[in-house]
Amino acid sequence: MKVTETLNEGLKRGYNIVVTAAEMEEKVNEKLLEAQPEVEMKGFRKGKVPMALLKKQFGDKVMGEAMQESIDGAMSKHFEETGDRPAMQPEIKMTNENWKPGDDVDVSVSYETLPEIPEVDLKKIKLEKLVVKAEDKDIDEALANLAENAQNFEDRKKGSKSKDGDQVTIDFLGKVDGEAFEGGAAEDYPLVLGSNSFIPGFEEQLVGAKVDEDVEVKVDFPAEYQAEHLAGKAAVFECKIKAVKEPKAAEVNDELAKQFGAEDLAALKVQIAERLEAEFSGAARAVQKRKLLDELDTLVKFELPPSLVEAEAGQIAHQLWHEENPDVEGHDHPEIETTDEHKSLAERRVRLGLLLAEMGRKNEIEVTDAEMTQAIMNQARQYPGQERQFFEFVQQNQQMQQQMRAPIFEDKVVDYVFELADVTEKSIKKADLEKAVEALEDEAS
Known part of the structure; x- marks a missing residue:
């Protein structure tokens, strides 16, 4: 096997590798001899298939494997000897495109090698480590957020109108083309207005409602609605307002702490x-x-x-x-x-x-x-x-x-x-x- 350097400019490297026909033949024979004891073929006992027949039957496949192994081995040896480390996968291609068994294998290899990287005296690098302690106001702000997330709802004064963010308790019955549909009814359902938990346009129509009022909500199901028989259909929901509650943040106390797994x-x-x-x-x-x-x-x-x-x-x-x-x-x-x-x-x-x-x-x-x-x-x-x-x-x-x-x-x-x-x-x-x-x-x- 012969390796010749063809390019050495900056980090670019190029080589020509020639694997002789004799080397390829020897490699193929080695691989066939290694496989022979395990080969079974009609008319022959296991391990007794003649080499000539093996070569005829498996020679092309083994030749390809031998060629790949020879080139891979040459590259490995080259990198070991030179210390080169390719920046990316080397480009490898045969230059004698009309190759046939009995010819030498001529391959060109090109790649960019990783550069020599200089040492850095890390002890001379000066850096600042910023340190921030949690202040009382930061902790109080976080507590307020926890309390808001743990909010409860309390009844508004009698006769009060619902607002965005309120929780309304409703009975509802949905109809399409005047007919009730499956899954379109519920009783005592708690709905937070503005939560977007219902289809678009539903919750907005309940803002301003009072307890004991009947509200007719008209909406269109989205075209891509999961229930195909309702997708894109116009619907009317008959809603009975049974309660209107405003959000109340939880108090910051030991009870709140226990809700979040703390002792106090x-x-x-x-x-x-x-x-x-x-x-x-x-x-x-x-x-x-x-x-x-x-x-x-x-x-x-x-x-x-x-x-x-x-x-x-x-x-x-x-x-x-x-x-x-x-x-x-x-x-x-x-x-x-x-x-x-x-x-x-x-x-x-x-x-x-x-x-x-x-x-x-x-x-x-x-x-x-x-x-x-x-x-x-x-x-x-x-x-x-x-x-x-x-x-x-x-x-x-x-x-x-x-x-x-x-x-x-x-x-x-x-x-x-x-x-x-x-x-x-x-x-x-x-x-x-x-x-x-x-x-x-x-x-x-």
């Missing part, structure tokens, strides 16, 4: 403070991570594989186009051109991605099976009742696994850098943290 109000406040500070910590980490990436982007420069930058720029342009055209769900749209802005952002992402990957590789940072399992379980919860199917889907889908593994790996590398960098804590207020997060969002947009 003091314990609930502690839980809320811990939850708020966990949220603040997550937001502060995002700010600190962005500052780190900005710092690394200015500290480290190296040549980037053009194919990676081009692919990333295309992905960015495509994503932004869909954000600006949310009505287009599929990919049946005009070709999207990349701009200098897309390319600049792509270069940053590729540079930082390669740098963090190299840091992780050199420091043997890996995503454990337990971490992957936890991540899959967390995402599976978004599909109630289908958790098992989602789990099995991810286990069988390598691309999906890589998509989930990548952010976990990146965060582990970032945490590793945080441990070595010169990090000082800075106490700030919640409002200042919110401004810092808004600044990140503005930069991202």
Whole structure:
């Protein structure tokens, strides 16, 4: 086998690989001899089929396997000897297209190798870790929200009209073309006006109603209504108003705390403070991570594989186009051109991605099976009742696994850098943290 370099410019590499006909013949014979003891064929005992007949019967198939194995072996040896790591899948093609058995196999290989990435003295990186403590007003605001969510309803004064947000208790009977239909009647049904739990237009017609009033509600079922015999039909609902109740927020006391699993109000406040500070910590980490990436982007420069930058720029342009055209769900749209802005952002992402990957590789940072399992379980919860199917889907889908593994790996590398960098804590207020997060969002947009 002969390997000849044909291109070495920047990160671009090209090679010509020749596997001689004699080498191919030897490889085919080896594979046939290896398989011979297990081959059964009519007229011969198991393992006694002549080599000539084996070659005639299976030679073409084995030749293809031998050719692939020879090329794969040559590439593996080449990468081991040179230390090259392809940025993307190498392009491999036969150059003697009219090849026939007995000819040498002539193959061209081209790829972009990953660059040498310089070392970074992480101890010289200076970062601020923002620290925000939950203040009493933050805890009180969270308690008020809990109380509102735990609201009760109390009867309005006699003769009061219902308002949006009130709960009305009704008896109703629905008819289409003057005939009652199945599922269109109920008694003592509690309906919160504005909850949109009934078909569009229904609840609005009950605003302003009083107890003991009869209200005739006229609506049209949506064209895509789940019950086909009602879809698009005009309906009339005869409603009897039996109660009108206004929402009352629950009182902030020990009883409220028990509704949310706390022993008393003091314990609930502690839980809320811990939850708020966990949220603040997550937001502060995002700010600190962005500052780190900005710092690394200015500290480290190296040549980037053009194919990676081009692919990333295309992905960015495509994503932004869909954000600006949310009505287009599929990919049946005009070709999207990349701009200098897309390319600049792509270069940053590729540079930082390669740098963090190299840091992780050199420091043997890996995503454990337990971490992957936890991540899959967390995402599976978004599909109630289908958790098992989602789990099995991810286990069988390598691309999906890589998509989930990548952010976990990146965060582990970032945490590793945080441990070595010169990090000082800075106490700030919640409002200042919110401004810092808004600044990140503005930069991202």
